[in-house]
Amino acid sequence: KAGVTQTPRYLIKTRGQQVTLSCSPISGHRSVSWYQQTPGQGLQFLFEYFSETQRNKGNFPGRFSGRQFSNSRSEMNVSTLELGDSALYLCASSSIPGTGGEAFFGQGTRLTVV
Amino acid sequence: GEDVEQSLFLSVREGDSSVINCTYTDSSSTYLYWYKQEPGAGLQLLTYIFSNMDMKQDQRLTVLLNKKDKHLSLRIADTQTGDSAIYFCAESAMNSGYSTLTFGKGTMLLVSP
Numbered sequence: 062k063a064g065v066t067q068t069p070r071y072l073i074k075t076r077g078q079q080v081t082l083s084c085s086p087i088s089g090h091r092s093v094s095w096y097q098q099t100p101g102q103g104l105q106f107l108f109e110y111f112s113e114t115q116r117n118k119g120n121f122p123g124r125f126s127g128r129q130f131s132n133s134r135s136e137m138n139v140s141t142l143e144l145g146d147s148a149l150y151l152c153a154s155s156s157i158p159g160t161g162g163e164a165f166f167g168q169g170t171r172l173t174v175v
Numbered sequence: 176g177e178d179v180e181q182s183l184f185l186s187v188r189e190g191d192s193s194v195i196n197c198t199y200t201d202s203s204s205t206y207l208y209w210y211k212q213e214p215g216a217g218l219q220l221l222t223y224i225f226s227n228m229d230m231k232q233d234q235r236l237t238v239l240l241n242k243k244d245k246h247l248s249l250r251i252a253d254t255q256t257g258d259s260a261i262y263f264c265a266e267s268a269m270n271s272g273y274s275t276l277t278f279g280k281g282t283m284l285l286v287s288p
Contacts, residue, residue, distance in 0.1 A: 094275070103280040104265075104276075117275060164276060166210070166219070
């Protein structure tokens with residue numbers, strides 16, 4: 062069974078630009094969560110999608126948004142990039158909503174904003 | 176709110192046992208997890224324990240849970256150099272009616288030959 066796939070692996074953007082990251086969950090998993098990982102703040106929850114609906118959202122500004130498609134693939138978008146958005150963005154998939162079961166993570170997308 | 180605390184660093188010699196500790200604050204946590212992150216990689220789920228259990232063993236890994244003290248530990252027996260990584264403790268806690276994972280800052284485990 063293929064794991065969680067995140068694309069691209071690396072991105073360099075300039076301040077003010079926008080970026081879209083993609084996550085394909087494990088086949089059969091309908092829940093996708095996104096996390097931001099930085100050295101200072103650690104891992105912080107961004108949002109969770111289940112069956113194309115956002116179920117939960119972390120404490121991030123509106124520049125961070127996401128969506129989920131009918132095949133459970135998810136994208137997250139960050140508009141008007143700031144230097145502080147440089148981070149590793151991780152996606153996790155699970156078979157049931159929330160984290161009552163196991164959550165499997167992708168390798169992440171490393172975003173650098175210059 | 177939820178808070179998960181871990182020590183930042185642990186150094187052991189190959190063949191020794193490693194014990195990584197974690198404390199959490201949310202008494203309603205249903206699951207507690209241990210993840211491993213190697214350099215440049217995502218998080219790998221190592222093991223998890225349901226909150227009504229005291230202990231779970233999985234090959235070289237032993238998880239101990241003390242609910243009264245809200246203390247979780249991960250013991251790695253016969254630690255190998257390949258175990259060098261950052262280990263994250265996480266709790267599944269309720270947030271606005273939905274459960275989310277709250278992570279500690281991670282413990283860097285360094286295994287020397």
